[in-house]
Amino acid sequence: MGGINIYCGSFSGDDKSGSAFEGVLAGMEAMASTHEGEAIARVKSALEDASDHILIEPDEARLLLPLLRRYSAEVDGQLAVPGDLFDQMARDEDESTIDATVLQFGAGLGWRAYCARDLLKAFEVADAEAEPVALVW
Template identity: 65%
Template sequence: MGGINIYCGSFSGGDKSGSAFESVLMEMKVMASAFEAETIDRLKTDLDKASDHLLIQASDAKNLLLLTRRYCVVINAQLAAPGDPLDQIARDEARGKADPTDLKYGAGLGWRAYCANDLLKAFEAAEAGAEPVALVW
């Protein structure tokens, strides 16, 4: 898998912005209500079974919208340049403490923020248009 792209309706996330999706889900779960955690567990199971894409139903996106907003506030506040995940990606890579592929799939703060921000936009699009969110690799 080279990376995961996020789509919903006319929204198309940044290049491979969904690559840290699994890590983002697990971090969000720590902040989740019991109901949100159940949705996350179901998505994680679906992700484990998927071969080249995952569809997140609009209802699940809506159920996770507020949690995703809260998570974005938390993770964006941790960035060296708040609100700039691409800057953080470069900083994470420059540190050289992890393999760039590991960073992309969730070991890097910048990649998690990049994913979370596009995931939030996709979930907002799903709520507005009642369309599923597609993660494609």
């Protein structure tokens, strides 16, 4: 799977901002209630079966929106410079022995913050516009 782009209705995320989606899902899953965990399991199943995209239906996005808000706030609170995810991406690369591509696909805090930011916007648009969230690679 290549870099992932996020779309929903009137919203288009930044280039490859969804690349850390699996890392974000794992982080959300660790914080999830039983009901939220079931929704995450459905998204993960769709991801496993997909060839070039998945759609997260508006009802699923609405259900996961409060969890994503909590997760996003937690990730933002871990950034070395609050609100500066690009600084964190650079720090992750400088301070890690992990390959930059692995950081991009969910191991890097900066990349997870980047993904969570645009995913949160997409989920909010899904709630407001009743459109599915598309993750395309």
